[in-house]
Amino acid sequence: MATIMPDVASSAKAQIGGTLDWVGMSNIELPLTIRADDGQPRAVSAKVEAFVNLPNPQAKGIHMSRLYLALDQMSLAGELNLNSLKSLLDDFISSHEALSDRARVKISFDYHLRRSSLLSDNSGWRSYPVTLVGSLNQGKLSMEMNVDVSYSSTCPCSAALARQLIQDAFNTQFGQEQSLTPEQVQQWLGTTQGVVATPHSQRSIAEVWVKLDPEMEELPIVSLVDRIESALQTPVQAAVKREDEQEFARLNGQNLMFVEDAARRLKLALNDDTQILDFWLRVNHLESLHAHDAVSVTCKGLADGYQP
Numbered sequence: 001m002a003t004i005m006p007d008v009a010s011s012a013k014a015q016i017g018g019t020l021d022w023v024g025m026s027n028i029e030l031p032l033t034i035r036a037d038d039g040q041p042r043a044v045s046a047k048v049e050a051f052v053n054l055p056n057p058q059a060k061g062i063h064m065s066r067l068y069l070a071l072d073q074m075s076l077a078g079e080l081n082l083n084s085l086k087s088l089l090d091d092f093i094s095s096h097e098a099l100s101d102r103a104r105v106k107i108s109f110d111y112h113l114r115r116s117s118l119l120s121d122n123s124g125w126r127s128y129p130v131t132l133v134g135s136l137n138q139g140k141l142s143m144e145m146n147v148d149v150s151y152s153s154t155c156p157c158s159a160a161l162a163r164q165l166i167q168d169a170f171n172t173q174f175g176q177e178q179s180l181t182p183e184q185v186q187q188w189l190g191t192t193q194g195v196v197a198t199p200h201s202q203r204s205i206a207e208v209w210v211k212l213d214p215e216m217e218e219l220p221i222v223s224l225v226d227r228i229e230s231a232l233q234t235p236v237q238a239a240v241k242r243e244d245e246q247e248f249a250r251l252n253g254q255n256l257m258f259v260e261d262a263a264r265r266l267k268l269a270l271n272d273d274t275q276i277l278d279f280w281l282r283v284n285h286l287e288s289l290h291a292h293d294a295v296s297v298t299c300k301g302l303a304d305g306y307q308p
């Protein structure tokens, strides 16, 4: 005869009563197959947080194994897309009938994309940290996605100061010359005395959160990364030959950016996308001039939307 095991989650009362906003698990290890908007199913190694609420102040606890098994089933069932996320949240609630009326899941993974070189006929992998957050609140579904994009930012102030030093060096070198030829100047410009100072650039990170239309079927990872990179113009590169490096230098010189400029570029680009219901973004310039970072934060500005 099977032993009857005690089940305190169902039978015991809470020692101290009180409603709880979220109860669940974090750092759940989960292999998943993601299908984003490039149509290519891709295996990722995800870390997951899963929660339900506990509105009954006397209920001892939730059933953690049920949340875990619903996630496990999703991982085995096929590709993760917005529909499977919705069913997962429904499972969280239905497996906690009479206990919970809200559910939340957060799935974090790195998504690799092939990126073409700037000029040469090459391509390589770039990795983008992605987080999906789905929540179900008394039947109301909300889907959010975050992607972090690395790029290069060259300081406009530093560029102007460097140009002034170059002008000064030109005056010192040629100020007394009566007959200066273009060849002389061109030759001089190709030396380190000619370009006597260079502006500083920094590795920069745009953290972008978007609210997705729950009716959407595909995860818009690729279109969001493309939109962000094309607004910034200087994404970190994968495969780089000399012609690509020279083009990168040109793009940096033609897209000088303070942290304010980068945030405004992204705001404009995201406002243009009708699939994005709301957004919040933070750009971080990991300065090379000083040890602290320059940061700017903005959002779409909806009254009931993301707040800065």
Ligand SMILES: Nc1nc2c(ncn2[C@@H]2O[C@H](COP(=O)(O)OP(=O)(O)OP(=O)(O)O)[C@@H](O)[C@H]2O)c(=O)[nH]1
Residues within 6 Å of the ligand: 007, 009, 060, 061, 062, 063, 064, 065, 066
């Ligand atoms: N609720 C809760 N469970 C925890 C916690 N830490 C570990 N667990 C364990 O999670 C395990 C799974 O819980 P349940 O889902 O209730 O497991 P179960 O009773 O076998 O499953 P059901 O019969 O479906 O309820 C239990 O063995 C708990 O001890 C905690 O802080 N809260």
